[in-house]
Amino acid sequence: MRDGQGNDFPVPLFRHHLKPGLNKKRKNTSNTRAIYWGKRLLSLWEGGLPYKLDSLALSTAGKSQLGGILQEAQPFSGIGRYDHTSNRMVFYSNVQDSGGSELILYEFNDQFRLVNRIETSLKTGMALLSDFGVTESYAVFVQPEVQVDGMAYLLKKDPGSSIKIGPGAGSYLHVISRDIDQTLTTIPIPNDGISDSSLQFCNSYEEPSKDGDKKPTIVFDIIRSDGTITARANGKIKSWPWVDNLKDFQESSSHKSLWRYRYNIGTMTLEKELISDMQTSFGVINTDYGGRKHRYIYATVGALGSEVAPPQGIAKFDMEDGTKQVWFPKEYEFCGEPVYAPRSERIPLPKKIKSDDDDDDDDGEDDENDEPKMTSKIIDDIEDGGYIISILLNGKTKESHLLIFQADAIVKGPIARVPIGMGVPHGLHGCFTADPQACWPSDEIERRTRLADKMESRGNRWNEVKSDFSGLGLRLDDFEEYFGDIL
16 A cells, blocks of 8 residues: 555555456455355455355356355455354455445354344444454454545545555454344554554454453454555565565565454453564464464464564464464475364265166266265364464475474474475465365365366356356356255
8 A cells, every 4th residue: 555554465455456346457366265164165355256166176166146145246355254152154344435334244154054144334434454353242353544545546546555554553443243232332442653454363252351240351362563664565566476585575574473452341441462572474273262262373483583584484372371382494494374173083984875777977987996985073172182284385496395283282393294296375375174074085076176177178158157047147156055955
C-alpha cells in the first residue's frame, strides 16, 4: 500500500481484491490457503469465491458458491477457523468500502451445512482483514486504522495505492458474539507505538473470570509485525524471486514476534504481553484445540534471534512455563509452515465382495492387486502427542523435502525426511486432515489423477459441460452442496 505497510511478501494483494466489478486488475488467485472440511477440499482467497478441488487428484473443479450461500461476486475469507467445542468451521465475508465494511460470519457443521450466519456492519472505516480468531462463543477481529484517498480509490485501476497505514497507526478490536444475541463490541486497541495492522492469529480461547464475574477474558495469541516501512511498501516492488540475499530480505520484511493479548469482556480493556522476540512466522497449534485453551504453539523462526531473517527453523513455544524448543537445518535450508498431524492408526476396511454385474475398473487392473481400503482412528491422548510436518527447501539444489518431527521432541530434529522430487516455493500455507474419509490408498489416488488429467485435457469443452445444468441454474460442482451425499 502507498507509503505504508502491506503484507511481507511482495505480492499485490490489495490490487486484486478491492472493488469487485470496477477493478480491472482484479483476479481471483485463490492461493491463500487450502482447507479440507466436510469431505470438501477448497482453496481460499480473501477477495473472491473459493475454488473446489478434487481431494484425490488435486485437480480444479472451479469456483463454488457453496450451494448458493455466496453470491457470484461476493468475497470470502482466506482462512477458516475450527471451533472444537461445536465441531464447526467458521469463515467470514468482508465487503469493503472506503467508509466502512459489511462483515458476515458463516458457520458450517462437519457435513458442510450452514448452521449459523451472522451479519454486522463495521463503522470504523474500511476494514482490511486477513485473519481472525474464534472461541467457544465469540469471533475476534483486529482492524487497522487506514487512510483512504476517496477520489483515487474510485478512479484508479489500482485501488491499493490509495490506501495508507502509517507507522504506529491505531487499530480496533471487534468481538462478535456467536450466541443468540449476536452482538458486536468494538473498542480501540491501546497504541504502544507499533501498528496492529498485520496480525497472524495462532489461536483464541475464553479464560474464566477469577473474581466471580460471569464474563470471561478472551485470550488470543498472535504473531505481530513491528510495523517497519519496507522498501517494497514504498513502491519498490521486485520481481520474482524477490530476494536472493539476507540484506535484500531484511530490507523487504519486517520483524515479527509472538504476543499474547487478553481482552476482559467485563471491563472492556485489552492487555498485551510479548512472549518471544525471535523472528517468528506461521504460528499453529494442534487443531484439536481450536477455540479452546492450548499450551503449545509451533512456528518457523529465523536463525538470527530477534533480527529479521527468513523463516528457517522450527520452534515449539510452551505458553505455560515460557520455555521453547528450537531446531535449525543447515544454513542453506529453510523450513516452511509447520502443520500439526495427529497420531493415528490405519485400520483396513472389510473387502467389498464383487458381484458378476459389477463393472471392471477403468484401468483393467485386478482388484486383488490393489491396496486395501483403509480408515483411520486418532490415538492422540496429549496435546503434543502427534507430529509436525514441514516442507524444507534446499537453497543449493532448489529441491524440497518433507520433514516429519515428533511434536513433543522438536529439538531432536526430524524423524523422517522424504524427498519430494521437485522444488516447492518457500513460504506457502498447507493443511493436513485426519478425516477417515480422506484415508485413500495410493492406487485409488492414481486412478483419480488419470481421470482428472483426461477431463482437464478437454479444456473449454469440459468447462462448458459443467458450467450450467438444465434450467436449474446450478453448476455441477455445486450439486453435492445442495443435495448432500445422495448423488
